[in-house]
Amino acid sequence: MFLILTPCIVIIACAVFTMIKFWQNDNFAQLQGRWLFIFIKKSRLLMEHLPKHRGMANAFLKGDASFKSALMSMGESIDSDFDGLKKIAFLKEAAIDKKEIQKIFDEWLQLKKYFFDMPPEESFTKHSILINKFLEIVEDTAEVTYVNNHIDGIEQQLFNAVVSDIPLLAETLGRARGLGTGVAAQAECSVENRIKLIYLLEKSKKLINKSLRPLVINDTLNTSGLKDSINDSIGNCNEFFDMLQSTLIDAEKIDIEPGEFYQSATGAIESAFFLFDKMFPVVENSLGIK
Helix, strand or coil: CHHHHHHHHHHHHHHHHHHHHHHHHHHHHHHHHHHHHHHHHHHHHHHHHHHHHHHHHHHHHCCCHHHHHHHHHHHHHHHHHHHHHHHHHCCCCCCCCHHHHHHHHHHHHHHHHHHHHCCHHHHHHHHHHHHHHHHHHHHHHHHCCCCHHHCCHHHHHHHHHHHHHHHHHHHHHHHHHHHHHHHHHHCCCCHHHHHHHHHHHHHHHHHHHHHHHHHHCCCCCCCCCHHHHHHHHHHHHHHHHHHHHHHHHCCCCCCCCHHHHHHHHHHHHHHHHHHHHHHHHHHHHHCCCC
């Protein structure tokens, strides 16, 4: 009898162990999914605040002292944003090495400390490098998670838009805003700046064609008026593209007011972030993150 029961006990024990292991893996996947969306939500603040600091620093270094107070306040906000990210990086389900966040935070502290002594162009470049590094961290973190490895189709498209394409679009528009406003202020566009603006214009268009337009024509996407928000964002971006092309890139004489150009670019950037905020909960719900 013992010889008969022993194999049965082993089989049952293996089955129970497998079920427990499956439950643990599924539970961890849910925890990691929730962590990832908290991470993205907190990263959203830095996606907006770092470029704002770059623009304020650029204006200040070009002689507008009125930005000093706003710069100090924005610097404190960014410190707080990084503190929030560092806290969630210590959680057991975190899909990121806390050293990655600490490293980029240290780079931010160095930039914040020394940018006052930099030429405007150097400050702008160093800010842009830091922003791109941060966006890469967000994208890389999303790629290694359980969530990214178990979705496809429309869910994958929405996920990629939130963690990669829309943030990169906003940053590309931000760089065009900063560079173009400087060109408008000087009422002249060097060959180098013209090439840079053409590159940023084409990069923005490619991001829209790659990520947003396919969503508009997808018949399965009929959630929360998301298609209307996507079309609105594309429309705002196109208005800015037309202005950029006609008033700076193709213009024989540059006579657009810097403030007018700045506001047009800002409208496109804000529409990209509005779309991010509209799409984020849709993505969260579609993936069953609770």
